Amino acid sequence: AQSVTQLDSQVPVFEEAPVELRCNYSSSVSVYLFWYVQYPNQGLQLLLKYLSGSTLVKGINGFEAEFNKSQTSFHLRKPSVHISDTAEYFCAVSETVGTYKYIFGTGTRLKVLA
Amino acid sequence: DAGVIQSPRHEVTEMGQEVTLRCKPISGHDYLFWYRQTMMRGLELLIYFNNNVPIDDSGMPEDRFSAKMPNASFSTLKIQPSEPRDSAVYFCASSLWTGNNSPLHFGNGTRLTVT
Numbered sequence: 001a002q003s004v005t006q007l008d009s010q011v012p013v014f015e016e017a018p019v020e021l022r023c024n025y026s027s028s029v030s031v032y033l034f035w036y037v038q039y040p041n042q043g044l045q046l047l048l049k050y051l052s053g054s055t056l057v058k059g060i061n062g063f064e065a066e067f068n069k070s071q072t073s074f075h076l077r078k079p080s081v082h083i084s085d086t087a088e089y090f091c092a093v094s095e096t097v098g099t100y101k102y103i104f105g106t107g108t109r110l111k112v113l114a
Numbered sequence: 115d116a117g118v119i120q121s122p123r124h125e126v127t128e129m130g131q132e133v134t135l136r137c138k139p140i141s142g143h144d145y146l147f148w149y150r151q152t153m154m155r156g157l158e159l160l161i162y163f164n165n166n167v168p169i170d171d172s173g174m175p176e177d178r179f180s181a182k183m184p185n186a187s188f189s190t191l192k193i194q195p196s197e198p199r200d201s202a203v204y205f206c207a208s209s210l211w212t213g214n215n216s217p218l219h220f221g222n223g224t225r226l227t228v229t
Contacts (some may be wrong), residue, residue, distance in 0.1 A: 002176050032215040043118070043220025044157075044206055090157065094214045100145065101170065102218060106156035 001016070002027040003074040003092050006105035013081055014113050021108045023091030031093040034102070035065055038088045050074060061085065086112045102108040116140075120206050120221035128229055131168040137222045138187055139208030147218065148181055148191050151184040157205075163189065164211075196228045 003026045013019045025031065032051055036044040048052040048059025065076045074091060091105040119138040124162070127133055139146050147162040161171040166183045178197070182190040194202055203225050207218040 034217075036218075041222065043207070043222050044218070045220070046217040049215060049217070076224070096214055098214075099170075100211060100214045100216070101159070102147075104157040105157075 002029075002095070002103045003032060004091050004093055004103055004105035006091055006108050008108050009106070010109045010111065011071065012111045015083055015113055016080045018079050019077065019081050019085075019110065021089050021091075022069065022112065023074045023076065023105060025072050025091070025093050027072075027093060028097070030096045032096055033065075034066060034092040034094070035063070035074075035076050036090045036104075038090065038107075040087070044090060047076075061096065081110070081112045083112050083114060085110060089109060118206055118208050118219050118221035118226050120204075122224060123222065124227075126227045126229065127196055129163045130195045131228075133193065133196045133200075135191040135194060135204050135226070137189045137191070137205075137206030137221060138190070139206070140210075140219055141187070142217070142223075143207045143208035143210045144186075145211055145216075146183060146189050147207045147209075148189070151203045151205060151223070152201075153219055160191070167183065191227075196226075198228045201226055201228050 005024045034049045035047040037047045037068045038044045046098045050057045050067045058064045088109050090107045092102045121136045131208045146154045148160040149159045159188045163183045181191045203223045205223045207220045
């Protein structure tokens with residue numbers, strides 16, 4: 001079985017500062033990794049995904065994430081945040097073979113301060 | 115493409131009443147998922163369908179919850195009778211499977227309040 005841990009429930013950061021949202025996963029099989037974003041009163045949207053190959057993945061809105069197999073991590077980063085990045089961010093995994101089923105982390109609420 | 119459409123957006127009901135949440139997936143998508151989001155538990159998968167057939171309902175909390183997908187364009191999640199602890203945001207998501215990396219497309223959710 002897989003599990004996803006997002007260590008920070010809330011991350012406040014000032015506008016134009018860098019940010020890192022942490023995600024660790026556990027799985028006995030190989031997985032795909034995802035970050036989704038949820039803006040207020042909306043559903044989740046795909047931000048980026050890691051399938052294979054280069055461990056650095058670039059997504060929308062200037063976000064990127066790095067897959068680290070030895071540390072079973074998939075941290076999300078942005079070098080300079082904007083007020084509009086205020087949202088909840090979810091890390092998720094899906095097995096590469098077998099059951100098609102996403103497991104989501106509990107989410108990290110990013111609050112960008114002016 | 116109108117996206118995944120959920121109705122109603124908000125539902126307020128009294129304990130003991132029946133509640134029905136509705137979802138229209140994106141046309142052509144073959145998977146449909148129901149999730150529940152609460153502050154305490156985050157995003158929980160309740161049930162999902164493939165080609166209108168329920169595949170895994172192990173996340174359904176108890177017998178008070180039921181879900182159907184009578185055709186490829188429509189699904190319902192019913193709670194009968196409802197209880198205050200059912201208060202949450204319920205999301206429907208659909209996807210077109212091309213591999214286990216196929217992204218989910220979420221609706222805007224139904225915020226359920228049971229008093």
